[in-house]
Amino acid sequence: MEIMFFLLPIAIILGASFVFFFIWATRSGQYDDLDSPAKRILFEENISMKDYRKGQKK
Amino acid sequence: MTANPKPTLRCTHCHQSILNEIEIIKDDKLIFCCHGCETVYHILNSNNLNQFYDIRNSELRVSPRVNQSERDFSSLDSIYQKAQAQNKCHIELKVEGIHCMACLWLLEKSPEIIDGLDLARINLEKETIHLCLDNSKKVSHIAEEFSKLGYTLRAIDTDNYKRGNGSNRSEILRIGIAGAALGNIMIYAVSNYAGADGHYLKLFNYISLILSIPIVFYCSTPFYRSSINALRLKRLSIDLPLSIAIVLGFFLSLYNQIIMASEHLYYDSISALVFLILLSRYLVRVFTSKALNSDYTDFDKSHQIVTTLKDGLIIKKKAMDITKGEQVKQLKGETLLFDGILNSQLIQLDKSVITGESIPIESKRGEEVYAGSILKSESIEYIVNKEIHDSRLSTLVKEINLLSNSKTKTVLLADKISQYFIYAVLTLTIFIFMYTYNMHNLQVALNTALAIIIVSCPCALALATPLAFVRSLKKLQQRDIFIKNEDTLEKCSSIKSIILDKTGTLTKGKFELIYQSPHDKFYDQVCYELERQSAHPIARSLRSELKKNLDISSTITLQNFKEVKSKGVSAYIENHYYFLGVLKNEDINQEYQEYTQIGLYKDHQLVSLYVLGDQIKDQAPELISELKEDYNIFISSGDREEVVKSIAKKLSINKENTYSHQSPEDKSAFVKTRENPLMIGDGINDSLALGNADIGVCIGGAVDIALKASDVYLPKARLDSISYLLLISKETKSVIKRNIIFSLSYNLIGITLAITGFITPLYAAILMPLSSLSVIASTIIGSPWLVKQKILKASDKGEIS
Numbered sequence: 038m039e040i041m042f043f044l045l046p047i048a049i050i051l052g053a054s055f056v057f058f059f060i061w062a063t064r065s066g067q068y069d070d071l072d073s074p075a076k077r078i079l080f081e082e083n084i085s086m087k088d089y090r091k092g093q094k095k
Numbered sequence: 096m097t098a099n100p101k102p103t104l105r106c107t108h109c110h111q112s113i114l115n116e117i118e119i120i121k122d123d124k125l126i127f128c129c130h131g132c133e134t135v136y137h138i139l140n141s142n143n144l145n146q147f148y149d150i151r152n153s154e155l156r157v158s159p160r161v162n163q164s165e166r167d168f169s170s171l172d173s174i175y176q177k178a179q180a181q182n183k184c185h186i187e188l189k190v191e192g193i194h195c196m197a198c199l200w201l202l203e204k205s206p207e208i209i210d211g212l213d214l215a216r217i218n219l220e221k222e223t224i225h226l227c228l229d230n231s232k233k234v235s236h237i238a239e240e241f242s243k244l245g246y247t248l249r250a251i252d253t254d255n256y257k258r259g260n261g262s263n264r265s266e267i268l269r270i271g272i273a274g275a276a277l278g279n280i281m282i283y284a285v286s287n288y289a290g291a292d293g294h295y296l297k298l299f300n301y302i303s304l305i306l307s308i309p310i311v312f313y314c315s316t317p318f319y320r321s322s323i324n325a326l327r328l329k330r331l332s333i334d335l336p337l338s339i340a341i342v343l344g345f346f347l348s349l350y351n352q353i354i355m356a357s358e359h360l361y362y363d364s365i366s367a368l369v370f371l372i373l374l375s376r377y378l379v380r381v382f383t384s385k386a387l388n389s390d391y392t393d394f395d396k397s398h399q400i401v402t403t404l405k406d407g408l409i410i411k412k413k414a415m416d417i418t419k420g421e422q423v424k425q426l427k428g429e430t431l432l433f434d435g436i437l438n439s440q441l442i443q444l445d446k447s448v449i450t451g452e453s454i455p456i457e458s459k460r461g462e463e464v465y466a467g468s469i470l471k472s473e474s475i476e477y478i479v480n481k482e483i484h485d486s487r488l489s490t491l492v493k494e495i496n497l498l499s500n501s502k503t504k505t506v507l508l509a510d511k512i513s514q515y516f517i518y519a520v521l522t523l524t525i526f527i528f529m530y531t532y533n534m535h536n537l538q539v540a541l542n543t544a545l546a547i548i549i550v551s552c553p554c555a556l557a558l559a560t561p562l563a564f565v566r567s568l569k570k571l572q573q574r575d576i577f578i579k580n581e582d583t584l585e586k587c588s589s590i591k592s593i594i595l596d597k598t599g600t601l602t603k604g605k606f607e608l609i610y611q612s613p614h615d616k617f618y619d620q621v622c623y624e625l626e627r628q629s630a631h632p633i634a635r636s637l638r639s640e641l642k643k644n645l646d647i648s649s650t651i652t653l654q655n656f657k658e659v660k661s662k663g664v665s666a667y668i669e670n671h672y673y674f675l676g677v678l679k680n681e682d683i684n685q686e687y688q689e690y691t692q693i694g695l696y697k698d699h700q701l702v703s704l705y706v707l708g709d710q711i712k713d714q715a716p717e718l719i720s721e722l723k724e725d726y727n728i729f730i731s732s733g734d735r736e737e738v739v740k741s742i743a744k745k746l747s748i749n750k751e752n753t754y755s756h757q758s759p760e761d762k763s764a765f766v767k768t769r770e771n772p773l774m775i776g777d778g779i780n781d782s783l784a785l786g787n788a789d790i791g792v793c794i795g796g797a798v799d800i801a802l803k804a805s806d807v808y809l810p811k812a813r814l815d816s817i818s819y820l821l822l823i824s825k826e827t828k829s830v831i832k833r834n835i836i837f838s839l840s841y842n843l844i845g846i847t848l849a850i851t852g853f854i855t856p857l858y859a860a861i862l863m864p865l866s867s868l869s870v871i872a873s874t875i876i877g878s879p880w881l882v883k884q885k886i887l888k889a890s891d892k893g894e895i896s
Contacts, residue, residue, distance in 0.1 A: 041295070048279075056272060059272075060268060063271070069221075069264070070221065072220045073217055073218060076199055
């Protein structure tokens with residue numbers, strides 16, 4: 038059971054790092070707007086026919 | 096018997112149906128309702144941004160009509176001066192007019208059209224736009240470009256905005272951190288209960304202690320703050336026992352762990368409590384409507400440019416510089432800015448602001464006109480008799496703003512109960528402390544007393560209300576019923592009287608062809624041609640109704656056209672004399688007495704009869720008959736007495752309960768005299784009453800100010816939503832009551848165990864989540880029997896009738 042003394046710190050460090058990333062994500066404003074990104078992803082980029090054909094030849 | 100409508104003409108840009116033919120501006124095959132929409136269409140078209148219409152159509156949404164008024168954005172420049180000093184400036188502005196995906200798309204594409212704009216990002220949740228601009232361009236210039244597209248930019252109160260942003264973020268942070276800490280503490284708690292001992296037990300306990308520190312000192316701070324605030328107001332809130340339990344639980348555990356080396360630790364219970372309550376409160380906030388909580392309405396038109404006439408000279412001025420006695424000229428379609436005395440000949444005004452009736456009314460020279468009315472005839476000259484900020488409309492708006500800021504909050508049921516609860520627990524604790532102190536020693540007495548306080552923590556009580564609210568709010572939202580805050584639901588359950596507005600609420604608010612006899616293509620055509628010559632409002636409504644089933648291209652030539660003053664119009668067609676207008680007394684159709692009837696006479700013989708009127712909404716009779724059983728129903732309308740009475744008769748509402756000719760002030764005074772009133776309305780003329788009622792419900796395409804004054808918003812204008820709302824509010828109340836009973840009985844068990852000294856952390860750890868779980872379960876189940884009863888009742892009635 039001595040393995041516990043090794044596993045516990047790892048578990049805690051892992052957990053703490055997730056919390057840290059969560060704090061960072063919140064602070065940087067990722068949870069400020071939960072509506073628009075979901076819609077923005079649905080817009081198609083304007084690709085003109087020329088670019089489209091170029092892409093196909095490659 | 097109604098005319099079968101063909102698809103109406105719709106504006107290419109805003110996709111709204113075009114009611115008046117005069118509004119049509121034809122351009123190739125495109126039809127526009129106004130010059131504003133036309134401009135926007137051409138801007139988009141010339142910049143290859145027509146995809147806007149594809150996105151919008153796929154969402155089946157309607158763009159707002161473009162309001163083309165001269166606006167002055169120069170105030171924005173001074174506000175954002177500081178930000179503009181940098182090379183590339185990033186600013187955040189409020190946008191008005193966003194309502195669908197297509198708007199989002201267009202606004203984010205705007206840098207392609209607008210010079211000097213590098214980036215535009217929309218935040219739909221807050222309705223703000225983040226702009227990055229060159230410092231060569233002024234903010235006001237950008238704002239003008241946006242207004243050409245039909246969106247209005249406004250400055251944000253930056254401090255307030257940042258605070259709002261910050262509090263939202265920290266709320267999420269608190270929930271996240273509490274959740275993470277709770278999850279980990281639970282792991283150690285379970286292994287401890289499962290029988291960890293020796294080194295492991297000690298280690299696990301210390302880890303739990305460390306993990307619970309952020310919960311007690313960071314996550315729970317809102318509870319401490321709100322209980323201190325409540326104490327300052329000399330009130331006890333549900334947060335007080337929570338805070339006491341959290342703090343005491345933590346320090347007692349700490350004391351037990353370090354000094355006593357005992358196993359009486361409550362870290363797991365505390366963190367579960369904090370996490371659950373934080374989460375449920377957050378959800379309540381998510382489900383209450385943002386639109387109704389916006390602290391922002393703008394009626395300020397004082398920067399608008401106005402044309403004044405003085406000794407035959409035309410001078411342009413800002414509206415706020417205009418003083419009493421000046422003569423102002425405004426054009427067709429504009430909203431009057433001032434109260435004044437009419438100086439033009441006969442004109443037509445849409446006075447819905449004051450009367451709620453959207454059918455234009457004729458006014459003569461010398462009559463009073465009010466700000467907010469919309470001009471329907473060509474142009475108007477009037478003498479201002481009140482400055483812009485003193486007009487009847489501005490006064491109304493000011494009053495409503497005051498009201499919505501000071502509307503008293505009701506004390507929630509849970510808070511009321513928790514007050515008694517706190518007293519009861521405190522006296523009990525003191526009593527038990529004295530008793531055990533006499534029986535044993537101080538040590539035992541202190542431990543027992545603290546255990547009682549912790550165990551009696553009304554965790555489930557604190558959960559009982561928000562959970563029930565979340566469930567109801569979500570249910571309501573699914574039916575497109577939006578609620579201002581949780582108070583609203585609790586207030587709804589005690590409603591006793593319901594006051595309804597007529598136009599737009601009970602009726603469709605449109606002048607429609609209700610009845611026509613006979614259906615004859617030729618006579619319709621004749622009517623249409625005759626009415627085309629007339630500018631009378633009724634003539635215009637009839638014409639637009641007739642046009643739906645007519646082929647406009649075929650023409651009939653009129654000879655000797657004459658307008659008979661306040662009677663109708665006449666002309667010769669193929670040597671027959673035709674007259675269209677007021678019916679002869681003997682021809683009036685008794686069935687439609689209260690409506691407007693128009694007859695077409697051919698050589699003095701009635702050949703065709705048209706009945707025009709505002710029809711009652713389909714669901715209205717059903718709703719009223721349902722509500723009449725439990726509530727007092729009143730109608731309060733700005734319309735004429737006969738019309739209101741006839742509507743009341745059709746809905747079988749007592750004559751004594753109908754009030755006609757009501758001004759906005761009358762309506763609000765009436766609402767104040769009723770007991771627990773719920774007001775339903777849609778216009779500015781209802782707003783004051785909406786604000787003064789216990790619950791204000793605004794319906795359909797209500798105006799901003801009505802929204803601000805109300806507590807409930809029904810965008811789809813379905814009347815049956817109201818009975819649903821009242822039903823749900825009753826259900827919510829019964830669920831809350833049951834939840835409270837559940838939680839109190841658990842507390843009772845816990846306290847008994849604590850007194851008898853049986854309580855161990857294990858019991859607490861089981862009891863607390865168990866009580867919370869049972870409350871959650873009881874909330875999910877709801878009160879299906881209450882709902883079923885109602886549905887059964889309704890279906891019974893359906894069978895009988």
